[in-house]
Amino acid sequence: MTAADSVSPSLDVRGLAYAYPDGHQALFGVDLTVGRGERVALLGPNGAGKTTLVLHLNGILTGGVGSVAVAGLPVDRRNLAEIRRRVGIVFQDPDDQLFMPTVREDVAFGPASAGMRGAELEARVMTALDGVGMADFADRPPHHLSFGQRRRVAVATVLAMEPEILVLDEPSSNLDPASRRELADILRSLDVTVLMVTHDLPYALELCPRSVILSGGVIAADGTTQALLGDDELMHTHRLELPFGFDPRSVTIGA
Numbered sequence: 001m002t003a004a005d006s007v008s009p010s011l012d013v014r015g016l017a018y019a020y021p022d023g024h025q026a027l028f029g030v031d032l033t034v035g036r037g038e039r040v041a042l043l044g045p046n047g048a049g050k051t052t053l054v055l056h057l058n059g060i061l062t063g064g065v066g067s068v069a070v071a072g073l074p075v076d077r078r079n080l081a082e083i084r085r086r087v088g089i090v091f092q093d094p095d096d097q098l099f100m101p102t103v104r105e106d107v108a109f110g111p112a113s114a115g116m117r118g119a120e121l122e123a124r125v126m127t128a129l130d131g132v133g134m135a136d137f138a139d140r141p142p143h144h145l146s147f148g149q150r151r152r153v154a155v156a157t158v159l160a161m162e163p164e165i166l167v168l169d170e171p172s173s174n175l176d177p178a179s180r181r182e183l184a185d186i187l188r189s190l191d192v193t194v195l196m197v198t199h200d201l202p203y204a205l206e207l208c209p210r211s212v213i214l215s216g217g218v219i220a221a222d223g224t225t226q227a228l229l230g231d232d233e234l235m236h237t238h239r240l241e242l243p244f245g246f247d248p249r250s251v252t253i254g255a
């Protein structure tokens with residue numbers, strides 16, 4: 001297994017342009033660099049190209065113009081196994097990621113597929129489950145857990161691969177306020193680079209010091225989440241709306 005390059009940024013996207021096979025151009029030259037340990041929210045209206053961008057990060061989509069590198073390693077067909085270890089994507093529906101009889105087996109699946117066995121595997125699984133506060137649930141069937149607990153286990157399945165970057169698609173969706181807060185605390189406690197795609201702007205503000213707005217297939221803004229969400233004209237232009245009465249200056253951002 002290639003060691004991740006410790007000097008390069010976690011993610012380096014340069015000039016990424018992509019048209020779907022039907023000819024629809026979804027990305028028009030995206031540049032995005034995310035440094036080690038940063039937490040960045042990827043914001044933008046429906047159809048902006050956020051999913052298209054994310055699917056390029058681990059090579060699910062390829063064939064566009066430009067380049068994507070993860071910790072210095074270019075995303076291309078020859079590197080896909082290592083890239084998929086480095087880029088952990090947590091999809092919106094945890095049931096897309098949980099399919100084994102027990103939580104432990106689900107979390108073990110990735111590292112075991114990469115050849116890990118025995119005490120090393122068990123330690124890896126328990127560290128990942130501890131990280132999301134689910135160690136006590138290791139022997140439970142995932143389908144007996146609540147939605148919020150299943151989402152945490154889905155995060156653990158990705159953490160067990162010790163990714164360079166954790167990509168979360170709408171992590172707060174369908175969570176009650178307590179689960180939402182608990183997941184935010186967990187994500188803040190992790191020592192990993194985070195890219196979070198979300199329409200939940202208060203959650204972006206709570207978790208991510210930096211945000212990027214993708215709109216019409218281009219990066220329209222990149223700055224502190226507080227500054228972006230506080231810019232009424234920018235928000236209006238890109239169809240981003242804060243909940244009524246929400247003042248982004250009133251939130252203390254967790255570093």
Ligand SMILES: Nc1ncnc2c1ncn2[C@@H]1O[C@H](COP(=O)(O)OP(=O)(O)OP(=O)(O)O)[C@@H](O)[C@H]1O
Nearest residue numbers: 020022024026044045046047048049050051052053
């Ligand atoms: N398989 C596909 N074939 C053709 N066009 C597609 C395909 N998937 C997405 N698109 C188009 O590409 C554009 C970007 O879509 P994408 O799903 O990346 O947006 P998004 O920002 O993730 O939106 P949302 O917030 O609604 O999830 C949209 O215009 C969409 O219709």
